[in-house]
Amino acid sequence: MFNKLFGKPKQDTTPLATLDKLNETLEMLEKKEKVLQKKVAAEVEKAKEFTRAKNKRAAIQCLKRKRLYEAQVEQLGNFQLRIHDQMIMLEGAKATTETVDALRTGAAAMKAMQKAT
Secondary structure, three states, X not given: OHHHHHOOOOOOXXXXXXXXXXXXXXXXXXXXXXXXXXXXHHHHHHHHHHHHOOOHHHHXXXXXXXXXXXXXXXXXXXXXXXXXXXHHHHHHHHHHHHHHHHHHHHHHHHHHHHHHO
16 A cells, blocks of 8 residues: 555666566567467468368458557567667666776876875
8 A cells, every 4th residue: 555655665776687677578579479470370371271261251350360460570579679779778878887987996096196196
């Protein structure tokens, strides 16, 4: 009940944990895409069978389902592209942060050396 009133406590996320989560999500999306590809192939086969049996209406229904599955596959592909983009941006930001930290440390060391002389 308190979570509904005050919200969930914020979790500190590290870049590595976030990258792991993004990788897991990416793998899950790839598995879903493979399943949908199999469903598309199955619908095509069903449509061929119905066409051979002269059942035009059932064949058209199979092709419509195939089109819906293909739309879902395309949507999953877009999600995967967004996740890849997010991962690249996160890795770049992490590299930039580490570089700035190293430069700061170097500048502090230079100040200390100049102060010593």
